[in-house]
Amino acid sequence: MVIVCPSCDLAHRAGTAPAVERTRCARCRALLQRPENGRIDTAIALAFSALVLFVLSNAYPLVVIVSNGSTRATTLVGAALGLYRQDHVGLASLVFITTVVGPFLQIVSLLYLLIPLRYQREARGQNTIFRLLAQVRPWTFIEVFMLGALVALVRLGGYARVVPGVALWSCGFMMLTLAALTSRTSAGQFWRWVEASRI
């Protein structure tokens, strides 16, 4: 079998068995293979937990500020809505896509693809959904959003009492769950599951 490096196009000869350790390109040091023989059940479980955490992050307040007896709170969606209300549609959609649409599409499309695969079936439109997933993946910025929330909390700390909400925790856990999910469902791994189900 020949493996072509995606970063420099160098051809490598390799065995057909899945890699047992990380291999790097001999010329440009890019990552060629990762050991992936994860179970599809683990990925489905992680995707379900991410979905629950996503719902929690949008149902409960992220932060509550208390100042002079009045309180204000916001959810994950709220950050994008606040920008929208000030007529900054461009910025609002950027925040909405990277913090709400990105994670949601990633979780839902993975569930849509993986659940039928677990029962040796293939989801309708599998190829289209897979390509959609590959396009959406780089646009999930939850970890950056979490750090941004921290910066906002520090800035507000001088003016008002800031109470972290339930969603701050669920958002943090969603970030970790999504990271674990992404590393377990690389394109190579996904197509290995597909090919295993076709046998």
Next chain:
Amino acid sequence: MSSPQTGRSLGLLLCLQCRATVRALQVSHPRCPRCHAHLFQRKPHSLALTAALLLCAAILYVPANLLPVMYTRTIFDEEQDTIMSGVLTLLHSGSWPIAVLVFVASIVVPMLKIIALCVVLFSAWRRSPRYRTQRSELFRMVEFIGRWSMLDVYAISLLVTLVQIRSLAFVSVGWGALAFGAVVVLTLFAARTFDERLLWDSPP
């Protein structure tokens, strides 16, 4: 000296979506047999697209840093904040780790990203054979750190949403924030349209 065997010299195409290796066929628009994505030897018009996106990002980097990103109105006064003055405010309020974080993410990272993309773009265009490994690693670093410059946009979006107690304080977004968001998105697209393999293609 024999040149190393590459996908191109062996007539193999790599699907960038699903990483399948496919034997190149003489058809006009080949598609991956596994995931049906479009296949190409090198990303089409890679250098021109990257250059155009990078130029736009470099131009917008100026208003992103000069225009106010945020207005704060209280009953006593009205303040404008650019990215840099926001960093200074954080520094004076004593939270210097956060100030350093915002400075690196919002000012250093976008600038380094634009410079680094210019370097790899220029060497891919010149087909320069020197420091290829370092340039390749520089490009991969750019891809990895790029998203972190969104930090301040998120912080502003939360401040805007939370501080709306009209009688006491009111925070609104400035156009600098939009320019800043545009820089981040444009550089992300510039990195995506750039084909790393062009750095390694030997001169004809």
